[in-house]
Amino acid sequence: MTATRLLVVTAVTAERDRAAAGFDGGGAPGTHTVPGHTLLRTGGHAGHPLRTDLLAGGVGPAAAASAASAALTAAALRGEPYDLVVTAGIGGGFQPLAPIGAVVVADRLIAADLGADSPDGFLSVDALGFGRTVHHAPPDLSREAAHALGAVHGPVLTVSTATGSAETARLLAERHPGAAAEAMEGFGVAEAAASHGVPVLEIRTVSNAVGPRDRAAWRIGEAMAALTTAFAALAALLEKDPTLIPPRPDTN
Numbered sequence: 001m002t003a004t005r006l007l008v009v010t011a012v013t014a015e016r017d018r019a020a021a022g023f024d025g026g027g028a029p030g031t032h033t034v035p036g037h038t039l040l041r042t043g044g045h046a047g048h049p050l051r052t053d054l055l056a057g058g059v060g061p062a063a064a065a066s067a068a069s070a071a072l073t074a075a076a077l078r079g080e081p082y083d084l085v086v087t088a089g090i091g092g093g094f095q096p097l098a099p100i101g102a103v104v105v106a107d108r109l110i111a112a113d114l115g116a117d118s119p120d121g122f123l124s125v126d127a128l129g130f131g132r133t134v135h136h137a138p139p140d141l142s143r144e145a146a147h148a149l150g151a152v153h154g155p156v157l158t159v160s161t162a163t164g165s166a167e168t169a170r171l172l173a174e175r176h177p178g179a180a181a182e183a184m185e186g187f188g189v190a191e192a193a194a195s196h197g198v199p200v201l202e203i204r205t206v207s208n209a210v211g212p213r214d215r216a217a218w219r220i221g222e223a224m225a226a227l228t229t230a231f232a233a234l235a236a237l238l239e240k241d242p243t244l245i246p247p248r249p250d251t252n
Protein backbone atom coordinates (compact mmCIF):
# COMPACT_ATOMS: atom_id res chain seq x y z
CA MET A 1 0.00 0.00 0.00
CA THR A 2 1.32 3.46 -0.91
CA ALA A 3 1.70 5.89 2.00
CA THR A 4 -0.41 9.05 2.01
CA ARG A 5 1.94 11.90 1.10
CA LEU A 6 1.55 15.15 3.03
CA LEU A 7 3.26 18.49 2.60
CA VAL A 8 3.15 20.75 5.67
CA VAL A 9 4.11 24.39 5.09
CA THR A 10 4.81 26.70 8.04
CA ALA A 11 6.33 30.18 8.10
CA VAL A 12 9.25 29.60 10.48
CA THR A 13 11.39 26.64 11.56
CA ALA A 14 10.04 26.68 15.13
CA GLU A 15 6.55 26.01 13.75
CA ARG A 16 7.87 23.37 11.36
CA ASP A 17 9.71 21.52 14.13
CA ARG A 18 6.72 21.64 16.49
CA ALA A 19 4.49 20.25 13.73
CA ALA A 20 7.03 17.52 12.89
CA ALA A 21 7.03 16.40 16.53
CA GLY A 22 3.36 15.46 16.16
CA PHE A 23 4.16 12.74 13.62
CA ASP A 24 5.35 9.35 14.77
CA GLY A 25 7.69 8.80 11.86
CA GLY A 26 9.45 5.83 13.44
CA GLY A 27 12.68 7.73 14.14
CA ALA A 28 14.30 11.12 13.73
CA PRO A 29 13.16 13.03 10.63
CA GLY A 30 15.37 12.91 7.56
CA THR A 31 15.96 15.86 5.26
CA HIS A 32 15.90 16.47 1.53
CA THR A 33 16.21 19.55 -0.61
CA VAL A 34 14.21 21.24 -3.32
CA PRO A 35 15.44 24.42 -5.04
CA GLY A 36 15.82 27.05 -2.33
CA HIS A 37 14.56 24.93 0.59
CA THR A 38 15.40 22.02 2.87
CA LEU A 39 12.45 19.87 3.96
CA LEU A 40 12.12 17.56 6.96
CA ARG A 41 10.65 14.13 6.23
CA THR A 42 8.91 11.82 8.70
CA GLY A 43 7.54 8.34 8.03
CA GLY A 44 7.21 6.74 4.64
CA HIS A 45 9.15 3.55 5.40
CA ALA A 46 7.58 0.20 4.53
CA GLY A 47 4.19 -0.27 6.13
CA HIS A 48 3.98 3.30 7.48
CA PRO A 49 0.71 4.91 6.39
CA LEU A 50 1.90 8.54 6.23
CA ARG A 51 4.90 10.21 4.66
CA THR A 52 5.15 13.86 5.64
CA ASP A 53 7.45 16.54 4.28
CA LEU A 54 7.65 19.73 6.34
CA LEU A 55 8.84 23.06 5.02
CA ALA A 56 9.42 26.46 6.65
CA GLY A 57 8.68 28.69 3.70
CA GLY A 58 8.93 32.18 5.20
CA VAL A 59 6.49 34.80 6.44
CA GLY A 60 3.76 36.18 4.18
CA PRO A 61 1.71 34.85 1.27
CA ALA A 62 4.34 35.41 -1.44
CA ALA A 63 7.14 33.54 0.36
CA ALA A 64 4.71 30.78 1.32
CA ALA A 65 3.41 30.36 -2.24
CA SER A 66 6.91 30.30 -3.68
CA ALA A 67 8.15 27.68 -1.21
CA ALA A 68 5.05 25.49 -1.54
CA SER A 69 5.28 25.69 -5.31
CA ALA A 70 8.93 24.57 -5.28
CA ALA A 71 8.10 21.54 -3.12
CA LEU A 72 4.96 20.63 -5.11
CA THR A 73 6.80 20.88 -8.43
CA ALA A 74 9.78 18.83 -7.22
CA ALA A 75 7.44 16.11 -5.92
CA ALA A 76 5.47 16.02 -9.18
CA LEU A 77 8.69 15.73 -11.20
CA ARG A 78 9.84 12.84 -8.94
CA GLY A 79 6.55 11.09 -9.78
CA GLU A 80 5.53 11.27 -6.11
CA PRO A 81 2.90 14.04 -5.97
CA TYR A 82 1.47 15.06 -2.62
CA ASP A 83 -2.03 14.00 -1.63
CA LEU A 84 -2.65 16.93 0.71
CA VAL A 85 -1.00 20.25 1.57
CA VAL A 86 -1.41 21.61 5.11
CA THR A 87 -0.59 25.26 5.80
CA ALA A 88 -0.08 25.78 9.52
CA GLY A 89 1.36 27.89 12.29
CA ILE A 90 0.43 30.33 14.99
CA GLY A 91 -2.23 32.92 14.26
CA GLY A 92 -4.48 35.62 15.59
CA GLY A 93 -7.95 34.64 16.78
CA PHE A 94 -11.13 36.68 16.26
CA GLN A 95 -12.85 37.30 19.58
CA PRO A 96 -14.82 35.76 21.17
CA LEU A 97 -14.89 32.86 18.67
CA ALA A 98 -11.23 31.81 18.90
CA PRO A 99 -9.59 32.83 22.17
CA ILE A 100 -5.86 32.60 22.85
CA GLY A 101 -5.04 28.89 23.22
CA ALA A 102 -7.75 27.77 20.75
CA VAL A 103 -7.04 25.79 17.60
CA VAL A 104 -8.68 26.74 14.30
CA VAL A 105 -9.19 24.54 11.24
CA ALA A 106 -10.18 26.52 8.16
CA ASP A 107 -13.29 25.68 6.18
CA ARG A 108 -12.22 28.46 3.77
CA LEU A 109 -8.88 30.18 3.18
CA ILE A 110 -9.52 33.81 2.29
CA ALA A 111 -7.21 36.51 0.91
CA ALA A 112 -8.64 39.30 3.05
CA ASP A 113 -6.70 42.26 1.68
CA LEU A 114 -6.27 41.29 -1.99
CA GLY A 115 -8.18 43.86 -3.99
CA ALA A 116 -8.69 47.58 -4.29
CA ASP A 117 -9.74 50.30 -1.89
CA SER A 118 -12.50 52.70 -2.98
CA PRO A 119 -14.52 55.54 -1.46
CA ASP A 120 -17.27 52.95 -0.95
CA GLY A 121 -14.96 50.49 0.76
CA PHE A 122 -12.86 47.45 -0.13
CA LEU A 123 -13.36 45.61 -3.45
CA SER A 124 -11.95 42.07 -3.61
CA VAL A 125 -10.29 40.83 -6.82
CA ASP A 126 -13.15 38.42 -7.42
CA ALA A 127 -15.64 41.29 -7.09
CA LEU A 128 -13.46 43.17 -9.60
CA GLY A 129 -13.52 40.16 -11.92
CA PHE A 130 -9.81 39.42 -12.21
CA GLY A 131 -8.92 36.80 -9.67
CA ARG A 132 -10.10 34.79 -6.71
CA THR A 133 -9.88 35.36 -3.02
CA VAL A 134 -11.29 32.13 -1.57
CA HIS A 135 -10.11 28.52 -1.52
CA HIS A 136 -12.23 25.85 0.13
CA ALA A 137 -10.78 23.03 2.20
CA PRO A 138 -12.32 19.62 1.44
CA PRO A 139 -15.54 19.85 3.52
CA ASP A 140 -15.53 16.35 5.07
CA LEU A 141 -11.82 16.47 5.84
CA SER A 142 -11.86 19.93 7.40
CA ARG A 143 -14.98 19.16 9.45
CA GLU A 144 -13.55 15.86 10.74
CA ALA A 145 -10.15 17.43 11.39
CA ALA A 146 -11.76 20.25 13.39
CA HIS A 147 -13.63 17.65 15.43
CA ALA A 148 -10.52 15.51 16.01
CA LEU A 149 -8.43 18.55 17.02
CA GLY A 150 -11.14 20.08 19.22
CA ALA A 151 -10.86 23.11 16.98
CA VAL A 152 -13.03 25.98 15.86
CA HIS A 153 -14.10 25.36 12.25
CA GLY A 154 -14.40 28.56 10.23
CA PRO A 155 -12.78 30.92 7.75
CA VAL A 156 -9.10 31.79 8.20
CA LEU A 157 -8.08 35.11 6.68
CA THR A 158 -4.71 35.69 5.04
CA VAL A 159 -3.39 39.24 5.46
CA SER A 160 -0.12 40.87 4.48
CA THR A 161 -0.17 43.14 7.54
CA ALA A 162 -1.07 41.62 10.91
CA THR A 163 -4.05 43.49 12.36
CA GLY A 164 -3.10 45.93 15.11
CA SER A 165 -6.19 48.00 15.83
CA ALA A 166 -9.78 47.47 16.93
CA GLU A 167 -11.01 49.30 13.83
CA THR A 168 -9.25 46.94 11.39
CA ALA A 169 -10.43 43.91 13.38
CA ARG A 170 -14.00 45.22 13.19
CA LEU A 171 -13.76 45.87 9.44
CA LEU A 172 -12.40 42.38 8.76
CA ALA A 173 -15.05 40.69 10.90
CA GLU A 174 -17.77 42.71 9.16
CA ARG A 175 -16.39 41.88 5.71
CA HIS A 176 -15.93 38.17 6.56
CA PRO A 177 -18.75 37.09 8.88
CA GLY A 178 -17.72 34.13 11.02
CA ALA A 179 -13.99 34.69 10.49
CA ALA A 180 -12.19 32.62 13.11
CA ALA A 181 -8.52 33.51 12.65
CA GLU A 182 -6.03 35.50 10.65
CA ALA A 183 -2.48 34.68 9.61
CA MET A 184 -0.16 35.57 6.76
CA GLU A 185 0.47 32.48 4.63
CA GLY A 186 -2.61 30.30 4.06
CA PHE A 187 -3.95 31.78 0.84
CA GLY A 188 -0.48 31.76 -0.76
CA VAL A 189 -0.06 28.06 -0.03
CA ALA A 190 -3.60 27.39 -1.26
CA GLU A 191 -2.86 29.09 -4.60
CA ALA A 192 0.19 26.85 -5.10
CA ALA A 193 -1.74 23.72 -4.09
CA ALA A 194 -4.63 24.59 -6.42
CA SER A 195 -2.29 25.00 -9.38
CA HIS A 196 -1.19 21.38 -8.76
CA GLY A 197 -4.72 20.09 -8.16
CA VAL A 198 -3.87 19.16 -4.56
CA PRO A 199 -6.38 19.79 -1.72
CA VAL A 200 -5.41 22.16 1.08
CA LEU A 201 -6.07 22.37 4.81
CA GLU A 202 -5.15 25.22 7.19
CA ILE A 203 -4.51 24.78 10.91
CA ARG A 204 -3.81 27.74 13.23
CA THR A 205 -3.06 27.68 16.94
CA VAL A 206 -4.07 31.01 18.43
CA SER A 207 -1.23 33.00 19.99
CA ASN A 208 -2.98 36.37 20.18
CA ALA A 209 -6.28 38.12 19.69
CA VAL A 210 -6.96 39.94 16.43
CA GLY A 211 -7.23 43.55 17.57
CA PRO A 212 -5.18 46.31 19.20
CA ARG A 213 -1.50 45.29 19.20
CA ASP A 214 -0.61 44.06 22.69
CA ARG A 215 2.69 42.27 22.35
CA ALA A 216 2.85 41.40 26.05
CA ALA A 217 -0.37 39.38 25.74
CA TRP A 218 0.92 37.13 22.93
CA ARG A 219 1.35 33.49 23.97
CA ILE A 220 3.72 32.34 21.25
CA GLY A 221 5.33 29.47 23.21
CA GLU A 222 1.98 27.93 24.11
CA ALA A 223 0.69 28.27 20.55
CA MET A 224 3.86 26.68 19.16
CA ALA A 225 3.51 23.76 21.59
CA ALA A 226 -0.14 23.33 20.58
CA LEU A 227 1.00 22.63 17.01
CA THR A 228 2.48 19.30 18.16
CA THR A 229 -0.79 18.19 19.74
CA ALA A 230 -2.77 19.36 16.72
CA PHE A 231 -0.60 17.46 14.24
CA ALA A 232 -0.62 14.30 16.38
CA ALA A 233 -4.42 14.39 16.20
CA LEU A 234 -4.38 15.06 12.45
CA ALA A 235 -1.94 12.18 11.85
CA ALA A 236 -4.15 9.80 13.87
CA LEU A 237 -7.21 10.89 11.88
CA LEU A 238 -5.52 10.43 8.49
CA GLU A 239 -4.06 7.07 9.50
CA LYS A 240 -7.52 5.91 10.55
CA ASP A 241 -9.33 7.29 7.50
CA PRO A 242 -7.14 8.33 4.55
CA THR A 243 -10.26 8.42 2.35
CA LEU A 244 -11.09 11.79 3.94
CA ILE A 245 -8.56 13.20 1.46
CA PRO A 246 -10.22 13.58 -1.95
CA PRO A 247 -8.39 11.52 -4.61
CA ARG A 248 -6.02 13.24 -7.01
CA PRO A 249 -7.68 13.86 -10.39
CA ASP A 250 -5.29 11.44 -12.16
CA THR A 251 -6.21 8.58 -9.79
CA ASN A 252 -9.96 8.85 -10.32
Ligand SMILES: O=C(O)c1cccc(C(=O)CC[C@H]2O[C@@H](n3cnc4c(=O)[nH]cnc43)[C@H](O)[C@@H]2O)c1
Pocket residue numbers: 011012059060089090091092093159161162163182183184185207208209210213215
Ligand atom coordinates in the same frame (compact mmCIF):
# COMPACT_ATOMS: atom_id res chain seq x y z
O1 LIG B 1 4.28 42.74 16.64
C1 LIG B 1 5.24 42.07 17.07
O2 LIG B 1 6.04 42.48 17.87
C2 LIG B 1 5.40 40.69 16.59
C3 LIG B 1 6.25 39.85 17.23
C4 LIG B 1 6.39 38.56 16.81
C5 LIG B 1 5.67 38.11 15.71
C6 LIG B 1 4.82 38.99 15.07
C7 LIG B 1 4.03 38.55 13.92
O3 LIG B 1 3.25 39.29 13.35
C8 LIG B 1 4.17 37.15 13.52
C9 LIG B 1 3.59 36.89 12.17
C10 LIG B 1 3.64 35.40 11.91
O4 LIG B 1 2.78 34.73 12.82
C11 LIG B 1 1.51 34.51 12.25
N1 LIG B 1 0.59 35.33 13.04
C12 LIG B 1 0.43 35.19 14.36
N2 LIG B 1 -0.50 36.00 14.82
C13 LIG B 1 -0.94 36.73 13.79
C14 LIG B 1 -1.92 37.75 13.66
O5 LIG B 1 -2.59 38.16 14.61
N3 LIG B 1 -2.12 38.27 12.42
C15 LIG B 1 -1.42 37.82 11.36
N4 LIG B 1 -0.48 36.85 11.45
C16 LIG B 1 -0.25 36.30 12.65
C17 LIG B 1 1.63 34.87 10.77
O6 LIG B 1 1.11 33.83 9.98
C18 LIG B 1 3.12 35.07 10.54
O7 LIG B 1 3.74 33.88 10.10
C19 LIG B 1 4.66 40.28 15.49
